[in-house]
Amino acid sequence: MIQKSRYFLIAAAAVLILGVGGGLIAYLAYKRAASLPAGIPAEVRYVPADAALVAYADVRAVMSSELRRELVPTIETGSRKGRQMMSDFAGIDVEKQVDHVLAYVDASDAQAPDASQGPRAVMLVQGTFEQARIEQFIRDREGTVENYHGHSISVHQKGQEEMAVGFVRPDLLAVGQASLVRRVLDLSNDTSGKTQDLTGNTELMTLIRDASGSTAWAVGHFDAMSRGMRLPTSVSRQVPPLRLVSAKADVNGGVKATIRADTADQPAAEQLREVVRAFVALARLQGGGKPELESALKSIQLSGTDKTVQMTFALSSQTMRALAPRNREPRSAEPGTPTPR
């Protein structure tokens, strides 16, 4: 083989090896970025990095838990509200069709001036759905079905708000304000990795990693969480400056919950511990006479290091029954029904 041919072949092989090698490096980097630790739902990729609050619930685990079976007669009316909402809006049967739900509150909601309005949030519902049936359901309620960048999105005008159900994948729905649902679909279309999703938010991801594996959890910035909980101003003023809050719960025969707060500095953490201790002492005084609360109050443990304050407690099914809003008493008599004498 002449030298010219040899040089040509070496150059061609170099281009091929460099190209394939570069592609391989990009692929490995992509795979590494795409892989999430076990227990973290893959839907976090569709949540924007600046989300104020992220919450997760393993609906199937809750539905099949012993606790639910025990509590159904007591809290049926209350739990039915959430299910009814999903059913009314998208024709989804939560109990049968949903595996888990990941929800987030948009960061813009944290700066929203009007706290009386509901939060700007999206629920990513993973389960088994019939797309045609959901679309027909929304059409029947004067909604419209559109194609948004290759995804089906069903939009429904609800007063001033535009609500939507978007199919991220056949087994994943985004439900919420239309603009936020479109943002989720944009994130799901972005294969370049240029748009920052929640995995790029190291603070929230650290909390999510810590909470992953639990039946339900919520992590977020305290501002957003306190708005969501509608804490009275008098109470929120008493709370030392908090940055991040997380809560996780393992549900089976009872509930084992952990609440963790990250404060701005160490003195704030100390102050918070004092406040919590005082509340716990007060609760023990108040609930001392109630046997159903006694075990729960005894299980409270306060811990934490540096800027972190952590509280764990366990609620048995009896305690949950005592705390849960009771089912309404059955009506004694319908009009026209003879009353027993």
Added chain:
Amino acid sequence: MTQPSFATAVLRVFDMSLGQMLWSKRTVFMALAVGAPVVVALVLRTIDEMGVSVLRVNGVRVDGAVIFGGLFWLLYLRFVVPVLGAFYGTSLMSDEVEDRTITYLFTRPVPRGAVIVGKYLAYLVCTEMVVLPSLTAAYLLITPVGGGSIGATFPLLLTDLGILALGLAVYGAVFALIGALVPHPLVAGLVLIFGWEQVALLVPGYLRRFTIAHYLQALVPHAMPQDDTVAAIQALFTAPPSMTSSVVSLTTIAAVALWLAARTVEKREYILDQ
């Protein structure tokens, strides 16, 4: 003088033929054929870098991976691979006959079959070392257009490289056989690519099973462009074979065609024009 083994003879013919092929006039054509997609990719990438949306379908921006898929189908699979196979494959023996140099090869102490196998291997190296880097360069240039991701689509590139390598091997072997059999093999080769294969793919029934394109196209991971009537009809009638059966069929076609070509060269008496 002892006759070298078949493998040694193949390597000697390969070494001699590779240089001849690389620096023949056909290389200019090959450079143009494989350079065109790279130039197209470069232009599209430049336009994209300037902030202009390269391609939109129904108002939606098409990303680089989709454009690359179209480029692969239209330029590489339907044009570059079969045409290079025809140009080089048919010339493996016919050039020696036309140049009246076949006598020098056949008077050497090597098996006749080794001549065509060595030349076929030289063809494979020559074409694949040009086509595969071209595809890789086009992929790297075009995929990031419109927000496409190299990392996400890299496995498709490996599949595409495999398809082109296999396609060149199969077309080359079939055209080597045609070159060993018929007097004007290039015409026959072009008729086969642009006549028989195109018609057989469109006709409903089993005829398409007698084309290379049928098996090769079944391996392509990109969606077939539906921009013309021919593609639409083809898609309508096509029931693509499975990946395994396609690979087995293509490998069998290449092996049988090469064996028949070697056997033809062994048996045939070449009469040179005076």
